[in-house]
Amino acid sequence: xxxxxxxxxxxxxxxxxxxxxxxxxxxxxxxxxxxxxxxxxxxxxxxxxxxxxxxxxxxxxxxxxxxxxxxxxxxxxxxxxxxxxxxxxxxxxxxxxxxxxxxxxxxxxxxxxxxxxxxxxxxxxxxxxxxxxxxxxxxxxxxxxxxxxxxxxxxxxxxxxxxxxxxxxxxxxxxxxxxxxxxxxxxxxxxxxxxxxxxxxxxxxxxxxxxxxxxxxxxxxxxxxxxxxxxxxxxxxxxxxxxxxxxxxxxxxxxxxxxxxxxxxxxxxxxxxxxxxxxxxxxxxxxxxxxxxxxxxxxxxxxxxxxxxxxxxxxxxxxxxxxx
Amino acid sequence: xxxxxxxxxxxxxxxxxxxxxxxxxxxxxxxxxxxxxxxxxxxxxxxxxxxxxxxxxxxxxxxxxxxxxxxxxxxxxxxxxxxxxxxxxxxxxxxxxxxxxxxxxxxxxxxxxxxxx
Numbered sequence: 001x002x003x004x005x006x007x008x009x010x011x012x013x014x015x016x017x018x019x020x021x022x023x024x025x026x027x028x029x030x031x032x033x034x035x036x037x038x039x040x041x042x043x044x045x046x047x048x049x050x051x052x053x054x055x056x057x058x059x060x061x062x063x064x065x066x067x068x069x070x071x072x073x074x075x076x077x078x079x080x081x082x083x084x085x086x087x088x089x090x091x092x093x094x095x096x097x098x099x100x101x102x103x104x105x106x107x108x109x110x111x112x113x114x115x116x117x118x119x120x121x122x123x124x125x126x127x128x129x130x131x132x133x134x135x136x137x138x139x140x141x142x143x144x145x146x147x148x149x150x151x152x153x154x155x156x157x158x159x160x161x162x163x164x165x166x167x168x169x170x171x172x173x174x175x176x177x178x179x180x181x182x183x184x185x186x187x188x189x190x191x192x193x194x195x196x197x198x199x200x201x202x203x204x205x206x207x208x209x210x211x212x213x214x215x216x217x218x219x220x221x222x223x224x225x226x227x228x229x230x231x232x233x234x235x236x237x238x239x240x241x242x243x244x245x246x247x248x249x250x251x252x253x254x255x256x257x258x259x260x261x262x263x264x265x266x267x268x269x270x271x272x273x274x275x276x277x278x279x280x281x282x283x284x285x286x287x288x289x290x291x292x293x294x295x296x297x298x299x300x301x302x303x304x305x306x307x308x309x310x311x312x313x314x315x316x317x318x319x320x321x322x323x324x
Numbered sequence: 325x326x327x328x329x330x331x332x333x334x335x336x337x338x339x340x341x342x343x344x345x346x347x348x349x350x351x352x353x354x355x356x357x358x359x360x361x362x363x364x365x366x367x368x369x370x371x372x373x374x375x376x377x378x379x380x381x382x383x384x385x386x387x388x389x390x391x392x393x394x395x396x397x398x399x400x401x402x403x404x405x406x407x408x409x410x411x412x413x414x415x416x417x418x419x420x421x422x423x424x425x426x427x428x429x430x431x432x433x434x435x436x437x438x439x440x441x
Contacts, residue, residue: 220346221383248419251386252393263382263418297417304410305379 001185001208001324002070003238003278007063007088008316010244010259010281011118014062020287027056054317055288061318063088064118065214065281067240071205073184078106081183083201083212083240084113085138088318089122097127105133109182111189112140113214114198115148123149124158134167137182139174141189141199146171190232192216194258202232208324209235211274214242214281217250218260218268226271233272237324240316241265243279243298262298269311270302276312277302278322291315325351329359335434336368341376344384353387360391363400369437370395373430375406385420392424405433 007013031052032039039048049057066088069081078100082092100106108128113119128134138145149171150162162169174180176191176199185205192198193216200213211233220226233239244250244259262279269277279298282291295315302311314322325348326341338359344352363370372388380388388404395402405427407415415421427433 220381221349221386223346226346246419247382247385248389248423251389252423261382261418263385263414267382300413301417304413 001072001203001205001210001237003210003240003322003324004068004070005066005088005280005316005318005320006068006092007066007084007086007122008060008280008282008318008320009062009064009284010242011064012284013064013087013118013121014284016059016062016288020059024056028052031056053292055292058317059288060282060291060315062284063091063318064121065113066092066122067212067280068092069185069203069210071184073205078104079183080106080108081185081203082108082110084119084214085110085121085123085126086119087122087125090125090127091318093122093126093128097131102131102133105131105135107135107137110136110138111187111201111212112138112142112145113192113200113212114194114196115140115142115145116196116215117152119215120148120152124153124160129165129167129169132166135170136167137170137172139172139180139182139187141174141176141178141191142197143173145173188232190228193219195256198258200229200232202236208237210324211236211239211241213239215258216242216260217256217258218264220264220267226268229268230271233268233274236269236272236274238276238278238322239265239269239272239274240278240280241269242281243294244281244283262294263301266298266302266305266311266313270305270307273309274311276314276322278314278316278320280316282315325355327352327355331368332371332434333438334368335371335437336362337371337373337430337434339373339376343379344377344387345379345381346383349381349383349387352384353390356387356391360394363395363398363402365399367398367400369401370403371427371430371433371437372402372404372424373406373433374404374411375408375430377411378408380411380414382418385414385418388420389423401437403427403433403437405430
């Protein structure tokens, strides 16, 4: 399986500003100026860029939640898997149109954590929904699933009504704990703590597993509840986890806001024996330097609390690919 | 949960020992109840001597948050002192150094609580 992140920001899309870009260029030029050796040819430039660190040479990006899972199964036809339809779905749709064009119909299975705006706002800009022959199946556990998608495209909020979309769109309202077998993958869902509820997803295929757990406030003081999530995360190759706040914020001023922390993410993954933790749903107020710093601190926390086996800790960025 | 307490002047110094993990945190909180109850505006300021604590989990930190909140509601004073290096790191990573005033030593904590308005 391969996981590709199209949207990693929490709550609302953000963009780096001209000031941010200028600060990155200035940092790169300072580093170039201070070098003892010349940078050299194009390969040297690439090596120099890599040496700058991600907060200078790249950006975590600003699209809201959208994660693609390439199953790697050979017999799945033209089926694609996606978690959530945040603003990152627009870029994903563009990629699909470049690859397949309008003449090669595809099927898109979308697994929804919930229907808050930042998780559905990419749908009206997901070009495949306008192309006849494409099939979009939206899986989720909210009874209001269909209503939420139709309402955001109704006048006066959007110029193209849902009824005018040319693709075939289906809504699959599931019960918590239900399972689906799609594109060679088994998908299971679990109810999570979030305003109006949210649902985590576990995807399994050929001995590999990915957990997508965003917009979830994990309360580890409840042992029974913790056990349920530890079992859901058990031995996962990758846990994609909402680590939006610091622990202090998550259990004080932002308690009941429906999000978790890096500390709780590490603890849950350690208890579950997961292999990798990838933090997502970045706080929109954080710049690249701050997210980098949270990543470094989280890796250190994992190191000082490590048991028998190490947990790899990553921080998702728009465009990141993880091969399992 | 092993926990001892001493009185240094007006300050009650409480010293837990060992790990405050998910299993121990409720016991720690329970053992702290009488000290927290006494930590009012007119009562004894409370200093947690963490020199004997070698690990604290998120649930343990939540217990500290509840203690700080209760003491705050009573207009009492509470601080923490003598964190082991890794516990101090956990405090900083979790931002709990912004929740509770952290002192390097028990003496420094006692002095600060004794003179704080």
